[in-house]
Amino acid sequence: MRKRIKSCLLILACLTWAACSSTKNLKPGEFLYTGAEVKINPDSSVKIDDQKDVKAALLDKTRPKPNHAILGVKYKLGFYNLAGEPEKPKGFKHWMRTKLGEPPVLLSEVKLPYNNAVLKSYLISQGYLQADVMGDTLTKGKKGKAIYTANTGARYKIREVSFPADSTGALAQIVNKNKAKSLLKPGNNYDLEVFKNERIRIDNDLKENGYFYFSPDYLILQVDSAKGHHQVDIRVRVKEIAPEATLKPYSIRKINIYPNYNVRRDSAIRKSKPEVYNDFNIYDPAHTYKSPLFNRLVFFKKNELYNRTDHSRSLNRMVNIGVFQSVKAEFTPIDSFKNNQLDLNIFLSPLKKNSLTFSVTGTSKSNNFMGSEVKVTQTTRNLFRGAEQLDVSVSGGFETQVGGQSQGLNSYSLTGEGKLTFPRFITPFKGINSTNAYIPKTVVSLSYQLLHRGSLYDLNSFRTQYGYKWNENQYKEHAFNPISVNYVTSSLTNDTTKRDSILNVTPGLRNVLEKQFIIGSTYSFTYTNQFEDFRKNNIYFNGTLETGGNVWGLFGSKNPDGSKSIGGLQLNQFVRVEADFRNYYKISKNLIWASRLDLGYGYAYGGQSTLPFVRQFFAGGTNDIRAWAARSIGPGSFYYKNSPTYANSTYVDQSGDIKALISSELRFKLFSIFYGALFADAGNVWLRKEDPSRLGSGFDFKNAFNEFAVGTGAGIRVDASIFVIRLDVAFPVRKPYNQPGKRWVFNEIDFGDALWRRDNLVYNIGIGYPF
Known part of the structure; x- marks a missing residue:
């Protein structure tokens, strides 16, 4: 480990030296361009509105951009100089110079008249109609920069807005009818972008009333700035050159x-x-x-x-x-x-009525299992001549657990699924239809999965659903399954002695091996604007509600313990809710601050004190609290390694009825398709009622924050758009199972100690981003 750290420091030192000595290769009269500086009204004590934002916008419009830098180190220029002039147009040096590096940006590449005109044009578009910009250069040693001085003058505001008179025709009447929605308001700042959007707004109003051939280009906004007091009057008019076809409805x-x-x-x-x-x-x-x-x-x-x-x-x-x-x-x-x-x-x-698709995918699951899956899908379109679609798929996968107590555990799965999609609502009630731009869907599915998990157990899962999916708009999606049935059976070896020995060493398996019969309903709501790249801030929200046995329990027979059974199968009765909120804030083009809040709560009743195992919440793993192995945290302040019952277990599956997770991650581009990240995760799971065999597992709101596990770390990602491969290294800084007052463990961190690294460093290999 120390050798690796020394190697990294040596490479970083070489890059820093190469970047800092970048000017020695410049020819006489050449200067390394270090960037631009913008001064706004330097001879005036009066600041304009949003001066910081205006200065940033002006600076962003200057060209060229200086060499890329991180913390002042021009690392790409460092690679360029470190590689030197390659002898051949191939090989490692050529790759380093052309792919990782970039040539020096010279002061001679700065075109001052062009930049002056661009900055002045921007200021005028923002209402500074008397603005002027002067640029100059300043050199020191072998480096130089550009300095732009902007004298803005006063910002003009809108005094009055007038539209075509109603008497000029039907088109003018429509424009006047909707003028209350105008983006041009008296008292607002002059803004050219608002003017453009106003023309688009008027065009939309006309298009809604039959003016098929009209275009925003046929509108003109005449600006009169001669009114004094830094005010303008705006007259909205239709150009006289507008063709006759554009002036009538169709x-x-x-x-x-x-x-x-x-x-x-x-x-x-x-x-x-x-x-x-x-x-x-x-x-x-x-x-x-x-x-x-x-x-x-x-x-x-x-x-x-x-x-x-x-x-x-x-x-x-x-x-x-x-x-x-x-x-x-x-x-x-x-x-x-x-x-x-x-x-x-x-x-x-x-499209063709029938198609066959074959896919091979990599998988990375929350329980630290990684592997691959082969899937074959037969698609039949327009099955009943109403644009229905039938998908029948068969898949097989192999996985191995790469972390946690069960490291090295192999498993395979075989899955068969049939899904029939109708492009409409099929309900017992007539008249339910959607009139927006999105097709509502009724989906019927049936699936079976066999999961063989090493020498531990076999799992058989049968699932069928009937439900609806529809989009309220481009941001909001709903999914409602009024009927969802899941029946899970499992088996261990028939050898009673061997079976008992496995369960004694691995008590967590008892939960997995219980029969699960869940029949109920699910509802999911998703909101996202992540597809809008122009936003500074993107959000994602998913909320789910699941009920089990609520209605069906009315038809079941009651057991002595208070539970219900249908057809001899014990029915799981519960309510489960989960909310997942994510926020992506773009600090700059290549720097994003991503955050996540995930909360879940489950309530079991009908003779059961906890949620069925397959519906419980888990913590830890590649997409959760990354400083712990999957499903090894909690519940509460309980820790399996501190328990005589669980300490020697070869299969760890700690779960709970309640979950809270907070994650925050700073993502930044390194070079090419390589990205880096610094992150922190915090949270835990709890049981709604204390388990006597797991002391500290119960939920107490007043004490919940004191039982948060906290981990931090760093990661590298290869983001090739079509796939993302991720390597995260994390370690705990707060252990909820320690004695109160000793849960923060900053004082124990020692990267040079092999024993500490073995017990605390957790490596997570994942496919895709964690959130």
């Missing part, structure tokens, strides 16, 4: 649908006899699809005005239904724009 005359469209058979398809169904002319001689399907896909009606909402909803539904390879909506004017009607032609090219 309605839909015909709706022609070609669901089996093929370019090579275009003429024959168009000449075939259509089926007239409601407002649609459906050209499908083979009757590949049932006509009512298009009621759920196409929102346009004959003789109605065109509107953008119906256009977007129709396209989204046709694209996302999963049976069409390509979708095209063509709006054709009648009589070369002289009429005010459009024909809508919808061309749909179907």
